Amino acid sequence: MSSIGIKDVAAIAGVSITTVSRALRNPGRVSKATRERVLAAVSEAGYTPNKLGVSLRTAKSGNIVAIIPDVGDSFNFGVIRAIEKAANNHGYSVLLGDTHGSQERERAYAEMVRSRHADGVILFSQHLPFDIDPQQPAAQQMPPLVNSCEPVAVPGIPTVTIDNVAAAREAVDHLIGYGHRNISVITGDMESPSSQDRLLGFRQAMQAAGLAINERHVIHGAYTVENGQASTNQLLLRRDRPSAIFCFSDEIALGCYSSLQEHGFRVPADMSVMGFDDIRYARHFSPPLTTVAQPVEAIGTYCVELLLKVMNGETLEKTRYILPHELVVRGSTRQL
Amino acid sequence: MSSIGIKDVAAIAGVSITTVSRALRNPGRVSKATRERVLAAVSEAGYTPNKLGVSLRTAKSGNIVAIIPDVGDSFNFGVIRAIEKAANNHGYSVLLGDTHGSQERERAYAEMVRSRHADGVILFSQHLPFDIDPQQPAAQQMPPLVNSCEPVAVPGIPTVTIDNVAAAREAVDHLIGYGHRNISVITGDMESPSSQDRLLGFRQAMQAAGLAINERHVIHGAYTVENGQASTNQLLLRRDRPSAIFCFSDEIALGCYSSLQEHGFRVPADMSVMGFDDIRYARHFSPPLTTVAQPVEAIGTYCVELLLKVMNGETLEKTRYILPHELVVRGSTRQL
Numbered sequence: 203m204s205s206i207g208i209k210d211v212a213a214i215a216g217v218s219i220t221t222v223s224r225a226l227r228n229p230g231r232v233s234k235a236t237r238e239r240v241l242a243a244v245s246e247a248g249y250t251p252n253k254l255g256v257s258l259r260t261a262k263s264g265n266i267v268a269i270i271p272d273v274g275d276s277f278n279f280g281v282i283r284a285i286e287k288a289a290n291n292h293g294y295s296v297l298l299g300d301t302h303g304s305q306e307r308e309r310a311y312a313e314m315v316r317s318r319h320a321d322g323v324i325l326f327s328q329h330l331p332f333d334i335d336p337q338q339p340a341a342q343q344m345p346p347l348v349n350s351c352e353p354v355a356v357p358g359i360p361t362v363t364i365d366n367v368a369a370a371r372e373a374v375d376h377l378i379g380y381g382h383r384n385i386s387v388i389t390g391d392m393e394s395p396s397s398q399d400r401l402l403g404f405r406q407a408m409q410a411a412g413l414a415i416n417e418r419h420v421i422h423g424a425y426t427v428e429n430g431q432a433s434t435n436q437l438l439l440r441r442d443r444p445s446a447i448f449c450f451s452d453e454i455a456l457g458c459y460s461s462l463q464e465h466g467f468r469v470p471a472d473m474s475v476m477g478f479d480d481i482r483y484a485r486h487f488s489p490p491l492t493t494v495a496q497p498v499e500a501i502g503t504y505c506v507e508l509l510l511k512v513m514n515g516e517t518l519e520k521t522r523y524i525l526p527h528e529l530v531v532r533g534s535t536r537q538l
Numbered sequence: 539m540s541s542i543g544i545k546d547v548a549a550i551a552g553v554s555i556t557t558v559s560r561a562l563r564n565p566g567r568v569s570k571a572t573r574e575r576v577l578a579a580v581s582e583a584g585y586t587p588n589k590l591g592v593s594l595r596t597a598k599s600g601n602i603v604a605i606i607p608d609v610g611d612s613f614n615f616g617v618i619r620a621i622e623k624a625a626n627n628h629g630y631s632v633l634l635g636d637t638h639g640s641q642e643r644e645r646a647y648a649e650m651v652r653s654r655h656a657d658g659v660i661l662f663s664q665h666l667p668f669d670i671d672p673q674q675p676a677a678q679q680m681p682p683l684v685n686s687c688e689p690v691a692v693p694g695i696p697t698v699t700i701d702n703v704a705a706a707r708e709a710v711d712h713l714i715g716y717g718h719r720n721i722s723v724i725t726g727d728m729e730s731p732s733s734q735d736r737l738l739g740f741r742q743a744m745q746a747a748g749l750a751i752n753e754r755h756v757i758h759g760a761y762t763v764e765n766g767q768a769s770t771n772q773l774l775l776r777r778d779r780p781s782a783i784f785c786f787s788d789e790i791a792l793g794c795y796s797s798l799q800e801h802g803f804r805v806p807a808d809m810s811v812m813g814f815d816d817i818r819y820a821r822h823f824s825p826p827l828t829t830v831a832q833p834v835e836a837i838g839t840y841c842v843e844l845l846l847k848v849m850n851g852e853t854l855e856k857t858r859y860i861l862p863h864e865l866v867v868r869g870s871t872r873q874l
Contacts, residue, residue, distance in 0.1 A: 488824040
């Protein structure tokens with residue numbers, strides 16, 4: 203007798219071979235009832251689908267690779283979780299590519315698609331990990347890729363992000379509305395488009411309110427707790443201290459809290475602090491952090507759904523998807 | 539002319555075909571100089587190694603799958619990061635399997651090994667995702683698997699963990715040493731071996747000090763911020779309030795802080811709080827959290843190195859690897 207194959211499973215389940223294949227490789231595409239019928243038949247037949255074999259015939263690995271500079275960051279992490287969930291609903295698995303900020307590692311992970319180890323890339327970085335001719339349409343020169351949060355400066359690449367300029371403007375407007383005039387910012391990495399956009403939003407809001415920007419109060423930093431602490435130390439040394447600090451991420455704000463507490467400042471009585479991201483811990487800071495919420499769940503889901511469309515050769519309606527943000531006012535900012 | 543192959547790359551690089559293959563599939567195993575020579579030759583030859591093809595011949599996917607009940611948990615997350623780093627050093631990628639606590643999803647991820655989509659499993663759960671005969675040696679009935687932090691109750695499975703009983707005992711001894719007599723605990727999920735062991739350590743320490751345990755002060759919870767908050771609310775309602783709360787994770791402690799702050803209690807003046815894990819944010823809580831540090835980096839590295847040994851068919855010296863923990867005293871506990 204020949205070995206048990208997909209045909210036997212189809213016969214037992216009473217469905218077509220295509221349906222069995224789809225149920226096994228792309229369970230999100232079949233009904234729950236069908237999926238259960240197929241799984242029961244697989245179990246009855248004692249069939250072990252050989253994913254690599256299936257993959258080679260269809261040129262699909264069933265994997266998506268997420269390329270991220272720092273997986274440890276709580277914001278990135280929320281997006282990854284949403285990506286994992288959405289991918290899984292469509293029968294895909296997520297390969298985790300933490301690059302620790304190295305462009306060499308970004309490229310190594312991106313190569314997994316060319317070598318058919320993954321079917322598509324979700325990129326959390328402004329560095330495109332492929333060499334392309336800027337004169338030609340980007341999409342035709344690359345494996346399937348969707349860019350998340352930190353837009354690559356090449357047109358035509360599908361990008362999912364929020365409007366960081368508008369979001370920062372709203373954050374600063376909130377502080378100005380509370381009577382703050384002397385406002386500092388602690389930025390993320392100034393290489394990153396998100397940080398550049400947030401700084402632009404800050405400048406626009408200050409200018410619109412007719413407020414001067416003290417350039418010594420604009421601290422160029424990095425998206426880390428440690429930077430938040432060191433940069434706040436730097437600000438507290440100044441003779442003309444600000445009354446409010448706008449941190450470009452909640453992790454920066456957490457470091458800012460540490461510095462303020464260490465030096466005897468109370469939040470918000472002595473200093474208002476504004477964050478950005480609304481990571482899951484932000485509501486549990488002491489005091490709970492006022493911040494700009496990014497829709498992590500929607501960002502992750504959009505990234506996966508757009509990537510699947512690109513992988514299926516569909517044409518996207520547009521390449522830039524701007525999702526809504528939301529100002530969340532909690533206890534770390536106060537009316538002057 | 540035939541298509542460009544691994545032979546051409548080997549000829550250009552002046553190394554053997556085996557070395558090229560190793561450099562591409564397992565870069566950690568060759569010197570940096572060799573790796574660079576091979577990569578330059580790959581680039582010169584315009585060769586795209588077909589990982590799926592290579593994999594099928596060698597029956598290796600180059601992937602490790604990490605099965606985790608909740609990837610969003612900061613402690614798990616630190617371990618995942620270490621796993622990703624260690625795996626990458628050995629030329630492996632990590633597939634992220636977030637099960638959201640579902641045993642069905644645990645099994646689906648574990649099946650990736652049988653279907654050759656992954657070469658081995660690192661399991662963060664006490665549920666073994668394979669059916670085995672308990673009368674027979676476990677290792678012979680399963681694909682390569684290493685168990686992390688939450689030991690499976692089956693002998694013979696390689697496990698990397700800390701001594702949770704001893705660690706909890708030390709945590710409680712610290713509180714007793716500070717003069718606390720009325721000590722509460724908020725546990726994690728009581729299904730989890732780590733939570734059972736920490737509760738045993740608590741009981742041992744109280745008993746050794748001749749202190750009575752008020753069973754109404756032992757709140758059975760879950761490893762989440764939300765549980766920490768709700769359980770602390772419950773404790774604060776009691777007429778006989780504790781003077782110290784031992785939280786079985788730092789996330790629980792963060793929720794505990796939220797509840798205490800909401801109800802006007804100062805930490806540590808009105809209540810001492812002890813955590814567990816030493817997640818990266820713990821030192822930035824207000825006040826910085828006294829906790830038990832788990833060696834996340836070492837746990838992740840050990841898991842990968844043991845799994846590679848199992849995958850290579852090597853015999854392990856032992857199956858239970860207990861790594862050292864450390865009590866970290868910060869500002870959230872005080873002498874009564």
